[in-house]
C-alpha cells in the first residue's frame with residue numbers, strides 16, 4: 001500500500017533536518033512518506049495533494065496559506081526540548097542569569113517555559129533579534145539559533161533544535177487512522193529511558209568524583225573549609241573538624257555563624273582575601289589564608305585554609321635540615337659579625353642594605369678579612385634565605401673537575417661519568433645563592449662559561465643539549481686585585497663588570513686595631529667554651545702588642561692565635577705568649593729572662609735531663625696535657641719514662657717556672673718562661 005505523505009514546512013533547513021532524524025529514530029518513516037519544504041521553496045516546489053501539512057510554528061501560517069493544496073489539513077507542531085542535549089546545561093553554574101536566545105519572541109518564551117518545566121535552576125531571560133536584555137548576562141543558551149546570540153555574550157550553550165513532541169505525532173497518526181502509534185511511543189519511551197540511564201550514570205560518576213575529591217581534601221595537611229556566598233558550609237575536611245573540635249556537630253549545609261566557634265568565625269570574617277596571616281586562636285598560632293571562589297566571573301563563596309604555625313615551622317626546619325645534610329646552608333648571620341670601628345660599621349651598613357636586593361655582589365679584601373662570613377650573612381638576610389647557599393672555591397678545586405662540578409654532566413658525558421648524570425653547583429643553587437670564592441683563580445675557559453651563565457641565567461650540563469634556566473643570586477669574592485688582572489689581560493673585563501655591580505671592600509685588621517680587643521674576646525669565649533676551660537685574660541701589654549702587629553692573615557690569624565692561647569696559657573696572657581712575638585722574642589740578647597733560661601738550660605744538660613725536658617716542653621707547647629697522656633706521647637717519640645720519672649721532671653719544670661700545673665685533671669701547660677727556655681735551648685743546639 002502506498003504510504004501517506006506528511007509535509008513539514010519551516011523557515012530553516014536545520015528544523016527540517018532535525019525532523020528527518022527524529023522520524024528515523026522513532027520509526028515514523030516506516031509508516032509515512034516524509035517531505036520537507038522551506039517556506040521560500042513553496043512557490044516553485046508545491047506540496048503534494050492529499051499530504052498532511054505540519055508547520056514548525058503558527059507564525060509562518062500566513063506565508064504558507066497561499067500554497068496549501070485545496071482541502072489540506074494543517075497541524076501546528078508542538079515542540080519539546082531535546083532532552084539528550086540538556087546535559088550541557090548542567091555545566092552552567094546554578095543560579096546564574098542566562099539569556100535564552102531564539103528567532104522569535106514566541107519561540108524564545110516557549111523555550112524558557114520548557115526549560116523551567118524541566119527543572120533548570122537559572123534566571124532565564126527570553127531574547128530574540130531586536131529584544132532588550134540585561135547587559136550583565138554572560139551566558140546564553142539557544143535551541144539551535146546561535147546566530148542570533150548578541151555579541152556581548154561570553155559563553156554560548158547550543159542545545160540543538162527543539163523536537164516535535166509526542167502529542168503532535170499522535171495527531172498525525174490519528175489523522176491517518178493508523179494503529180502504529182504505540183510503536184512510536186514505545187520507541188520514544190525507550191529513548192527517554194536511555195537518557196535517564198545516562199543521567200543516572202553521570203550522577204553516579206559525579207557522586208564518585210565528589211567522594212574522590214573528599215578523600216583527597218581529607219588527606220591534605222591543611223585544615224580546609226569551603227563556604228558558599230551565603231556563608232553556608234559546603235565542605236569541611238577532617239583536619240578542620242579536629243582542629244576546631246567539631247566532632248559530632250552537624251556542619252555540612254549549616255550556616256558558618258551557627259556551627260563554627262564564635263571567636264573563630266569572627267576571625268575569618270575579618271580576614272582579607274588572599275592574605276596570608278598569622279592568627280591566634282585557642283592558645284595557638286595559626287597560619288591562615290582565605291580565598292574567594294570565583295567561576296565564570298561570579299563569586300561563589302570562600303575557601304579557608306589554615307594550619308598550626310608550629311607545623312609550618314617544623315616543615316621549614318626539616319627542609320633546612322635536608323639542606324644542612326647536603327652542606328647547602330649558610331650558617332652565619334650579620335649578628336655573628338664583630339666589629340665596632342667606624343670603617344667596619346660603615347661596611348656592615350652597606351652590606352645589610354645590599355642583602356635585600358637581588359643583584360650580584362663582589363666582596364674584596366685580603367685573606368681572612370671575613371669575605372665568606374659576609375657572603376653567608378648576606379644570603380641569610382636576603383629574600384632567598386630559605387633556599388640553598390652553595391659555596392664554590394676556585395682555588396681549592398682542580399681545573400679538570402671544575403667544569404663538571406659547576407655545571408653538572410649528563411650520563412655518559414665522559415669516561416667515569418656517573419650513571420644518571422650529576423647535578424652541578426649552579427643547579428643546586430637554584431632559587432638560592434651561589435658564592436664564587438677566589439674568583440680571581442678561575443681559568444680563562446671557566447671565565448668564559450661563567451660570563452655566559454651570568455648573562456643568560458641558564459646553563460647546559462657537560463655532554464648535554466638541554467638548556468636549564470636557573471634563578472640564582474651571585475656573590476663573588478677575591479683577595480686579588482681584579483682591576484689589575486683585567487689590565488694585564490688575566491681576567492675578562494666583561495666578566496669583571498658583570499661581577500662588580502655591588503662591590504664591598506672589607507678593611508684589613510691592621511686598619512682597625514680598635515676592633516682587636518672585641519674580636520679577641522669573642523674568640524677567647526668561643527675556644528674556652530669549646531675546651532671547657534675557664535677563660536683567660538689578655539694583659540694590657542699583650543693587647544698593645546696585638547694592636548701593633550700587622551696581622552697578614554687578618555681575623556683568621558687572630559682567631560688562630562686565640563685558639564693556640566686557649567691551649568697553652570693558664571690565666572693571663574703576656575706579650576711573650578703571643579706566637580708572633582716568640583720569633584722576635586726568641587733570644588733577646590739583653591733580656592734577663594733569656595739569661596736565666598740559658599743558665600737553666602745548662603743546668604738541665606749537666607743533670608742529663610735536657611732531652612727529656614725539651615721533649616716534655618714541646619708536647620706541652622702543642623697542647624696542655626695530663627701526666628699519663630704525656631708519658632704516652634713521649635713513649636711514641638721513643639722516650640721511655642716511668643710514671644714516677646715523669647712526675648719528678650714535671651715537678652722540676654714547675655719549680656723553675658717553665659710550666660703551670662693545673663688542679664685535678666686540668667693537666668700541665670707551657671708558661672711564657674717555658675716558651676723562652678725552649679727557644680734558648682733550640683738556639684744553643686743550633
Ligand SMILES: Nc1ncnc2c1ncn2[C@@H]1O[C@H](COP(=O)(O)OP(=O)(O)OP(=O)(O)O)[C@@H](O)[C@H]1O
Nearest residue numbers: 337338339366367368369370371372373479555556
Ligand atoms: N668580623 C668578624 N667577626 C667574627 N669573626 C670573623 C669576622 N671576620 C672573619 N671572621 C672569622 O675569620 C675567619 C676567616 O673568615 P673568612 O673565611 O670569612 O675570610 P675570607 O676573607 O673569606 O678568607 P679567604 O680570602 O682566605 O678565603 C672565619 O673563621 C670567620 O668566622
